[in-house]
Amino acid sequence: ACNRPLKLSLSTTSCTSLAPAKPKLSWSTRWVAWQPLCASAAAHVSGGPHRAAAMSMHTTEEWAQHASLNMTQARTAQFQAHKQMDTSKRAHDSTVCNNLSMYDTLHSSMNQKVKNSYRLIEKLQKRADSIESSLQKTNASLAMLEKALRDKDVPLQLCVWRLEQREKRPLREQVRDAVEVALEDEKSTLIETQRRLSDAIKRTKAMINELKSHLDEVRNDVEQKMQALSVDEMCLRSTERSMHAVVERTPPPNSARSGRSPNSLKLSRHQVALQESSKNEVVRQQEAERLNRQCANCEENSKALREDSSKLTQRCEAMVVDAEAKSEKRMQERIQENQSMRRRLEGELRETMGKIDHTKNTMSETRYQIKALEEPIELTSSCASWRKQRATREHITDPVSTTLQEHRMTVLAHQQELLGHHQSEKSHLKELQDRRERLKEDLRDKTASLHIDLNCLTHEAMRLNGKPTTSLSEQKLSRAMKVDRAFVPGAVASAR
Numbered sequence: 001a002c003n004r005p006l007k008l009s010l011s012t013t014s015c016t017s018l019a020p021a022k023p024k025l026s027w028s029t030r031w032v033a034w035q036p037l038c039a040s041a042a043a044h045v046s047g048g049p050h051r052a053a054a055m056s057m058h059t060t061e062e063w064a065q066h067a068s069l070n071m072t073q074a075r076t077a078q079f080q081a082h083k084q085m086d087t088s089k090r091a092h093d094s095t096v097c098n099n100l101s102m103y104d105t106l107h108s109s110m111n112q113k114v115k116n117s118y119r120l121i122e123k124l125q126k127r128a129d130s131i132e133s134s135l136q137k138t139n140a141s142l143a144m145l146e147k148a149l150r151d152k153d154v155p156l157q158l159c160v161w162r163l164e165q166r167e168k169r170p171l172r173e174q175v176r177d178a179v180e181v182a183l184e185d186e187k188s189t190l191i192e193t194q195r196r197l198s199d200a201i202k203r204t205k206a207m208i209n210e211l212k213s214h215l216d217e218v219r220n221d222v223e224q225k226m227q228a229l230s231v232d233e234m235c236l237r238s239t240e241r242s243m244h245a246v247v248e249r250t251p252p253p254n255s256a257r258s259g260r261s262p263n264s265l266k267l268s269r270h271q272v273a274l275q276e277s278s279k280n281e282v283v284r285q286q287e288a289e290r291l292n293r294q295c296a297n298c299e300e301n302s303k304a305l306r307e308d309s310s311k312l313t314q315r316c317e318a319m320v321v322d323a324e325a326k327s328e329k330r331m332q333e334r335i336q337e338n339q340s341m342r343r344r345l346e347g348e349l350r351e352t353m354g355k356i357d358h359t360k361n362t363m364s365e366t367r368y369q370i371k372a373l374e375e376p377i378e379l380t381s382s383c384a385s386w387r388k389q390r391a392t393r394e395h396i397t398d399p400v401s402t403t404l405q406e407h408r409m410t411v412l413a414h415q416q417e418l419l420g421h422h423q424s425e426k427s428h429l430k431e432l433q434d435r436r437e438r439l440k441e442d443l444r445d446k447t448a449s450l451h452i453d454l455n456c457l458t459h460e461a462m463r464l465n466g467k468p469t470t471s472l473s474e475q476k477l478s479r480a481m482k483v484d485r486a487f488v489p490g491a492v493a494s495a496r
Helices: 003-016 027-046 060-140 153-166 178-198 200-249 262-307 309-372 374-387 399-457 474-483
Strands: 459-464 467-472
Touching: 060 200, 060 262, 153 178, 153 309, 153 399, 153 459, 153 467, 178 200, 178 309, 200 262, 309 374, 309 399, 374 399, 399 459, 399 474, 467 474
Parallel strands: none
Antiparallel strands: 459 467
């Protein structure tokens, strides 16, 4: 009678082993699951529930394994706790060491900042005194300056007209390119030479105003640095008091006294911040040095202005010729660059349109594959529904049921995956279509910008009825037509 339930349990186990593997359960969970089965089997064999209550489904090996598992887990928890205590202790020591190290670094940094501020203030104060002396000398030479005036209205008119034409470029093409910089430099050169040649007195007044502006800037910088210096000195004193208080409350550990630098352990973490802060301080000093050099250059210019008045005419003429030649060269280079970019855009547009067609074909194939999965899904659902009609004793979870369920889950997973790919394909198609339109817009804008630059290049300056104006050059027009046969002079408004 005692052996017969055991055989029943073994036969049940051998039957269930044919089923797919189940997750491993604990001994307590197994006992709860096996107890009703064993009791029912024993009662069925012996004829009553009293003998089933005397049976036990646990062996001595299982009992010993359960106790060994508990002890192993306890030792693991003890080891982890000990390890955490060591880690926390090291973190405490590292915190104290890093804090004291940062105090030393902060104190050294503040002390150096104060010294730098004193040095910069002294240098800028000397520069302010020198600018005041130059102002007095320039005011004395103001009445002695007289300059001749050259006619610079014609090249200035052409330069301004080109700048106005280039302002009509599409918004996308309104970049500060080399042509714009060269035209602005040419305009500045023309205005500067015209100003100097028309009225030497006004030119001297401008130099005086520039000297005053630099003097105000230097004084303002000195005032701001003195205010910042007072703040830094107050912070330096506060830091010294705070550092002494921290050392008294949390003395450094033995590792810190041994000479080890805890800050080196985290040097890489703070390297970026240290470099940025050091860069800011270097920039601050460089700005002061730049201001000092700029003021020195201004003083030298004022001295040269007083000494080189007789050479001004030839120098201005050379500057105008050089600026005009530079603008012409930059404009031709910009036209070539625009042509190259237009060819690249056209090639990219063709590739994008081809990729759109390929994406559409892929979307069609994906929809076909999604449609093809409907039949296996319907099959698994029908089989599962039919198998529910089996007799009660045969209504078990057998390998067929498991396989049907796995088949259905696999097909559904693939269906969801294909649906996700289909949505991604739609997104990529929309992105490609958007990019195609943007490429077309970009190509139209660059074509309009090219025509504007060609229009600027084909015009030259002349004087008509005593007034400066612009006129179309036939020679330059023939060269422009070789660049783009669709170019029409004066049609920049429609191209925009």
